[in-house]
Structures are given as C-alpha cells and as structure tokens.
Amino acid sequence: MLLGRWGPSHLPLRKERAVIKRKYKGYLLLTPTLVLLVCLSIIPFAYALILSLRHLNLKIPRLAGQFAGLDNYRSLMRADAEFWHSMGITLLFLIVVVGIEFLLGFALALLLNRDFRGKRVLVSLAVVPMMIAPVAVGLMWRVALNYELGIVTYLIRSVGIPLKEALLGTSATALPTLMVIDIWQWTPFIFLIMLAGLHGLPKEPYEAAQVDGASKWQIFRMLTLPLLKPLIVIALLLRVIDAFKTFDQVYILTGGGPGNVTDLVCMFAYRINFKVYNLGYGASVVLVIFLMILIVTALFYTVTQKKEEIV
C-alpha cells in the first residue's frame, strides 16, 4: 500500500527517471541489513536444519554425523516423555501467566484510567520490572526467596505458615513460584498497553452511550472491549511469544529443577544442546520450538498490518 503512493504520475515527466532510480537504491539501502541477517540468522538456522537431520551426540562418538533422515523428529514426536512434559508445563505456564497478567493488567489500567496527581510517577514506577534484565530479576528473587535470608520466606513465616523447604526447591511450589514471578514482572506490560489504549479512545461514542442511558457494564462490553480488541490481541500475542521464550529466569532460579518440574521448553532445549551434547536431537528440538514461535509471529504480523490499513 505504501509502494503505490510513490508512482510516477505524481511527478512531471522530467523527473520520471529519478523515480525509477529510487527503486534500485531501495535494495542498496536494504543490503547491509540483509547481509547481517543472512550471516547471523539464516546460516546458523540452516546449520541447525542440517544438524537436525544427523545423529550427532558428542557423548556417543560412534554416531558422529551419520545421516539420520527424520529420525530425530520421529523420536521427538513419538517417544520423548521429557520433551512432552516440557511442552506441557510450558503450555500450562503460558495459559496461567498470560491469563492472569491480562486480567490483572487490564483491571489495573481501568482503575488508573483517571487523572490524579502523581499518576505519571506511579505508572513509570510500575513498568520498572519488565525493563530490567531478566537475569537481575532472577537474582533479585533468588535472594528474596532464599531459605535463610530471603524476605519472602521471612514474610510467609511471620504470617504463620511453616515453610519446611525453600519455595523453589520443592516440587509442588517451584513452578507456581516461577509463575508468580513472571506475573509480577509482566503484568505492567499489559497494564501499560491497555492504559495507552484507554487513553486513546474516542470520546463521542461514550457521550452518546451515556445519553442513551447505557449502564457502566454495557458501555464496557459494547464499547470499550470492541474498541480495544486490536490492542488486546497485539498485547496477548507479544506476551505469548515472550513467555514461550522464558529462559534467563529459569536458568538463574531453578535450572529446570527440582527434578524437571520447571523445565520450560527453552531450558529443555538448552540442556539437550549444551549439557547433554546431543546436537542432532537438540537441533530438531529447537526447530520445533521455532515453528511454534513462527506461527504466533505470523499472527502478530497479520494483525499489525491489518490494523495499519484500517488506520
């Protein structure tokens, strides 16, 4: 849609040549970007693709590089209980954290969608957790959840709940604790986007609705929600992608343990590649991960492009 605008018809004949020239220079401008992406994205990606078709486990030297066809994918899909466990908890993690973050963030945005002094500062402070390094987030919580000196452990005990073990060291509480941390970190993201959305809503439909005597709930359901829908979809998709990619926090906080109860899929892939050294198999794992992200990214792309056309 953008390309059509710059047609020769807008310009006098004399300049037609300049317009055609502009076409070629577009590729020139794009070249550095594409060169870098080919070298550091496409080549490694193709490499992973090749690896995934081979038996290559550094711990079993006799398998060095034999062609495996789709064997890796086959065993991944059919037999690997660990992989499916990992997929399962990742899905659970996604649904729980994105769901709660959305509800909390949206509620908070509705709550703060009014003017009062100090609002700007409040909002700025609220977004701090998602901007700071995931590693720092992990460490902060590692300190706070420490069994001996952690403030969270201390607070839980002082409320009267006996804690026999560290929250992250117990199978039953490790994953929920990770979820709480993610919710703590990313609720502000939904909040911020929704607040911006609410802020940008047109005034007229609301005035009309009030004149018609619509209730607050009706206004919310019939006006606010539909108007915010594109924004909601964008926020949720971005959150899904990011939550799926969760790695740093898991690496710092639990390393996937205890056992494998917090072995989210990126952690799983990391372990197979860099701890178990099953490179062929690991490559097939990461490609499956990539495929899933690709689908969500395609959705995101479609939504954003469509939105631009409407605007």
Add this chain to the structure above:
Amino acid sequence: MKHTKVLTSKRHPIEIALICTASFIVFLEIAPFLWVVLMSFKSRLDIFELPPKLLFTPILDNYYNAFVAGPFSKLLINSLIIDSSSTVLAIAIGTLAAYAFSRFAIFGAKHIFFFILTTRMCPPVVVALPLFIIYSKVNLYDTRIGVILVHTVFNLALVVWLMRGFFDEIPQEIDQAAMLDGHSDWTVFRKFVLPLAFPGIVVSAMFCLVFSWNEFLFAMILTQSGSATLPVGVPQLVTSRGTYWGQVAAVGVVIVLPVLIFALVFHKYLVRGLTFGAVKT
C-alpha cells in the same frame, strides 16, 4: 502510605480506596528492587539479619569487592563497549533499511519485513548452538566483536520496525518537494527526512541499549572470561562454597539503575517500543 498525600480530599471514598490499592500494587512491583538496593549497602552480618534491618550503617564494601577487587569492572567495560557499539551499528544499518521499506519499491517487501521480524521473535536458543560452532570456527568466540554482531542482529529487527513507523509518519511530500528542488536521494534522506525522524532514532537507540545491556543467553554462550558482559558474570557469584549475596546485590543495582532511569525518561515511548511500533502513543 506516602502515596495517599497525592490525593485531593474532594474525591469519592471508593475512588480513593481504588487508587490506594493501585499504589500498593505499584509498591509491590518495586519493593524487591528497593530491598536489593538496601542489601547492597549492608555488611555480611546485616544481610543475614531477620527481620531485615532498615537502619544500619551503610558500607560500600560490596561495590568495592565486586568492581575494584573483583572482576566486575572489566565486565562493566565489556558491557559498555558491546552495548554502545551494537546500538550504533543497529541504528546505522537498520535506519537505512527502514527508510527503504518506507519509501522505495522493493520486491517482496512484505515477506522481507516479516522475515526480519522473525529474527527477533525467535528464541535465542534456536540459533545458539550453530552460532557457537560457527564462532569457534571463524575465531569470533569470546571476542567483543562477536557479541557486538549478535546484539546488532538481535536489535536490527526492532530498529527496522520502529523506524519504518517513524518514517511513515513523515509526509512523502517532503521528499518529493526536495527532489523537485534537485537534491539527490542521499541529500533528501540526510538533510530533510533524517532530522524529522530524529526523535524516532533516539527512542530506537534507547531500546537497543536496554536490550543489549540486558541480553544474557548469547553473551553467555559466545564468551568465556575475556569479553563476558555484566549479566553473564553475575551467576558466577553463586558458588559451591556459598553465594556472595552482598556482591550479587551490588552488581544487580548497577545493572538495573541505568534501565530504571531510561524507563522514567522515555516513559512516553515505552508502549511504542515494546510493541514494535504496532501501538503508537
């Protein structure tokens, strides 16, 4: 709570209650960080004191041990070099590409634009191992240039997506008028369009700085001790003989503080940056 004093007395009690709740939630969001800041100034004895001491003699030992006696000054320098270089590169290269997408006819533009996005959305772990092998072969392993290149690529997608939005907002008539005046493409870009897109460049650069500063997996896998960044060094404070909590807190504060300032200053553009320009504020 101290937030209550910002409210005016005219308000409805329910509204005041709501705002207090919101303030409390915001307090929860920053409380862990405040606690770590306090901890970074505590002695080893004070750190283990429960309930946590709010009044104590602040000391700088943790900062000294981490940054003067320990290896973290070197990591800090690595972080600064890698961060700034990758940002300059990503901005320089990405801005050109974004301008191309905004103004020029490019075959398959939609597909290339989508492809660029996927490079950013893709989890680092997908290309981590192949990159590691390639880096070992071409002698980029454990070099700053190696990390700079990866971070540049990592940020390119963001720059291209954000800057395209900023360029699209600049009316094409400006280019057309300048071209009719006989200026070359390059002059049009440099003298007319770029100054108008300058706010966008600042915003994009700030986001690049933050993401490169925070990035962990690539930096961890592609470096050893020579060119590791700050986030990579922190887990090493958790040793088998125990954890240097004080130093963890001190390094944590140094990692977080610049980003905190960024979030406060660029508050206005956060939504736009975080949604790849999909939501314009």
